[in-house]
Amino acid sequence: MTQPAAEAALPATPKSSFWEDLIDIFYQPSAVFARRRTASAWPPFLFVVLALSVITFATFNAIEPALTADMQRMMAKTMAHNPNMTQEMADRAVDMQTKFGRYLAPVGLAFAVFVVGLFTWILSKLFGAKENFAAAMLITSYAYMPRVLGGIVASAQGLLLDPSKLTSMSSLSLSPARFYDPDTTSPFLMAVLQRLDLTVIWETILLAIGVAVIGKIPRGKAIAFGVLIWAVGSLYLLRQAYLVS
Numbered sequence: 001m002t003q004p005a006a007e008a009a010l011p012a013t014p015k016s017s018f019w020e021d022l023i024d025i026f027y028q029p030s031a032v033f034a035r036r037r038t039a040s041a042w043p044p045f046l047f048v049v050l051a052l053s054v055i056t057f058a059t060f061n062a063i064e065p066a067l068t069a070d071m072q073r074m075m076a077k078t079m080a081h082n083p084n085m086t087q088e089m090a091d092r093a094v095d096m097q098t099k100f101g102r103y104l105a106p107v108g109l110a111f112a113v114f115v116v117g118l119f120t121w122i123l124s125k126l127f128g129a130k131e132n133f134a135a136a137m138l139i140t141s142y143a144y145m146p147r148v149l150g151g152i153v154a155s156a157q158g159l160l161l162d163p164s165k166l167t168s169m170s171s172l173s174l175s176p177a178r179f180y181d182p183d184t185t186s187p188f189l190m191a192v193l194q195r196l197d198l199t200v201i202w203e204t205i206l207l208a209i210g211v212a213v214i215g216k217i218p219r220g221k222a223i224a225f226g227v228l229i230w231a232v233g234s235l236y237l238l239r240q241a242y243l244v245s
Helices: 003-009 018-027 029-035 042-081 087-125 133-143 145-160 187-194 198-214 219-244
Strands: none
Touching: 018 029, 018 042, 018 145, 029 133, 029 198, 042 087, 042 133, 042 145, 042 219, 087 133, 087 198, 087 219, 133 145, 133 198, 145 198, 187 219, 198 219
8 A cells, every 4th residue: 555545544534723612521421532632721721711811800799798798708707717817907808808799800810720720631641641831731721611611600690699698609519509698608618619500510411521531541530530630629628617617
């Protein structure tokens, strides 16, 4: 067989644009990860950070009552445990969030994606995954796409709902926590319920699929990785719950 004929016999790699990938990641993620396994993480990373930043900036006033309620609740519990924390200091912290929260969103979002990418890389190695850190960031960036949908849903609710009903960011989430009163519910229960958010679970599934495809590990190990990274991601909320309980 001649070289041209041999090349013609090889199956063609499906090609798609980056914008198609942003849609395909929701219903055929394995295909996206397969065709982008050697691609740069920068396009999806910048997209999710910029998209969520724009959503946050444009609708910050609508969701600000929920953010302020959470901040005030946290400050009240902090003061109860720390006599050095004064009401003036608490009010200043809330005021800082109100003034600068929308401008600091890109930094916080970029850091969050980076941290998830770092843990994806480290934890996947426990299951024999072969991807490098750059590939882990690619997986994480695409896996963050459900968070963009979650941001749109939360912002839409902030615009449509009565501000007096926005007693917590959980009330804008797609988690069971939205049905519980944060003032009377155990902080530990609220932390677990928040981690059952639809976008968080969806993100975790995409992380597992990405590690399976790009990291080349069996499905069983990918599922175990997904469970582990979900649990590790819960530790921060559980720690916050412990500090205010």
